[in-house]
Amino acid sequence: MNATAAPDRASAAGAGRRIDLRSDTVTQPTEAMREAMRTALVGDDGLDGDPTVRELEIMGAKAMGKEDALFVASGTMGNLIAALVHASRGGEALVDEHAHVARSEGGGISRLAGLMCTPVRSCDGMMDLDALAASMRDGYSRHGAPTAMVVVETSHNHAGGRALPLSYLEAVGQCARAAGAAVHLDGARIFNAAVAQGVPPAALAAFSDTVTFCLSKGLSAPMGSILAGSRDFVVRARSYRRMVGGGLRQAGCVAAAGVVALRDMVDRLAEDHRRAHALWASLRGQAPALVGDAPDTNIVMVRAPSDAVACAARLASRGILVRPRDADTLRIVTHRHIDDAAIRTAAAGIAHAVETGR
Known part of the structure; x- marks a missing residue:
């Protein structure tokens, strides 16, 4: 199986705009x-x-x-x-x-x-x-x-x-x-x-x-x-x-x-897992209380004890899209349209939004 997906119009169109971490269902066909x-x-x-x-x-x-x-x-x-x-x-x-x-x-x-x-x-x-x-x-x-x-x-x-x-x-x-x-x-x-x-x-x-x-x-x-x-x-x-x-x-x-x-697309899932782990590691380094155990795959759960819905709305206003799993947890999913730069931006934004409420 080909581990490298060819560039496609979705990733090019999304460059420099929003970071969509709501689900891997947002992926566009290659x-x-x-x-x-x-x-x-x-x-x-x-x-x-x-x-x-x-x-x-x-x-x-x-x-x-x-x-x-x-x-x-x-x-x-x-x-x-x-x-x-x-x-x-x-x-x-x-x-x-x-x-x-x-x-x-x-x-x-x-x-x-x-x-x-x-x-x-x-x-x-x-x-x-x-x-x-x-x-x-x-x-x-x-x-x-x-x-x-x-x-x-x-x-x-x-x-x-x-x-x-x-x-x-x-x-x-x-x-x-x-x-x-x-x-x-x-x-x-x-x-x-x-x-x-x-x-x-x-x-x-x-x-x-x-x-x-x-x-x-x-x-x-x-x-x-x-x-x-x-x-x-x-x-x-x-x-x-x-x-x-x-x-x-x-x-x-x-x-x-x-x-x-x-x-073509199975082997590259390891990239999504690596980036999910990088996001988790960054959040753990910035604010250990935000995350639990390291993710196995491409989903990261982030604690948002104040209000997960409000926190997701604040992040959306900054171009970072996530979904509340429940009242006090955000669910974040990596996929092939999320690169290393997006992970760095998302980690900083999520830590700030959850910790400061702003």
């Missing part, structure tokens, strides 16, 4: 992606298939070590479709209390897939394994239906991009299978986690039955995610994709950018 989209070989993916979509699905399945994969519009759609398939067994999904599927996906697992989304206490993105085991139901009882699936997330968004240990993922898999439940991995940023841990993403997905990952974050594609699993799972998932409105037509026009993302 020139190689734009050209691939322009020249993509396409078909009707809702009828007899789209060749570029199929190429992307094969690449995605191989990357995750799964038999097959499905191109979907978003990670949220992928997680929902996985829940719809796994819901055929029973009525409950166990998730960590800070999971993206529980906090940020509109309640789709419960409202659309019909699974009760049951939170399990967690720390640093990891469910307490004893609490998880105690929450598992391997059959129907007077209290409810069996556990249909367990959802894990790596890297973990709310935990500051934490890359969950392989030993933890394996333990969750063993616990779920002992109760006959499926494991779904919300791997929106699984490539970040894999790069941080020096392992192939398939090693992280090995303990899950199904996995979703996003193409539109640090990998810089304009849209789309991959949902991977067994061949039988993907057959069923394809039907549910149509049900939720994801049966795209000439989808190769956007899938082509995903092909480039998987081919």
Whole structure:
């Protein structure tokens, strides 16, 4: 994979203007992606298939070590479709209390897939394994239906991009299978986690039955995610994709950018991690109380005890865009449009805004 992304119009247009650290979803497609989209070989993916979509699905399945994969519009759609398939067994999904599927996906697992989304206490993105085991139901009882699936997330968004240990993922898999439940991995940023841990993403997905990952974050594609699993799972998932409105037509026009993302953009994620660590180190040097442990990947959490919303507004007025995670924490995300100079400027601005309230 090519570790160096070619210059593109987005980075040139943003020079000398605002520093957008709200999310890696703000990344613009590379020139190689734009050209691939322009020249993509396409078909009707809702009828007899789209060749570029199929190429992307094969690449995605191989990357995750799964038999097959499905191109979907978003990670949220992928997680929902996985829940719809796994819901055929029973009525409950166990998730960590800070999971993206529980906090940020509109309640789709419960409202659309019909699974009760049951939170399990967690720390640093990891469910307490004893609490998880105690929450598992391997059959129907007077209290409810069996556990249909367990959802894990790596890297973990709310935990500051934490890359969950392989030993933890394996333990969750063993616990779920002992109760006959499926494991779904919300791997929106699984490539970040894999790069941080020096392992192939398939090693992280090995303990899950199904996995979703996003193409539109640090990998810089304009849209789309991959949902991977067994061949039988993907057959069923394809039907549910149509049900939720994801049966795209000439989808190769956007899938082509995903092909480039998987081919060229994975190795360079290490640059984003390096810059996130540099930002963290600078803030720790200026005001140690602002940050906790060093980031694993490309997300830095900054304490803003006075008012995170007001602090974000002050920074925005200075051209530094960040997002409040909650009332007293800022969430800062590096990506390929953020260079070393932007990190230096952001570090100084954030430390000043948080400490002085100005």
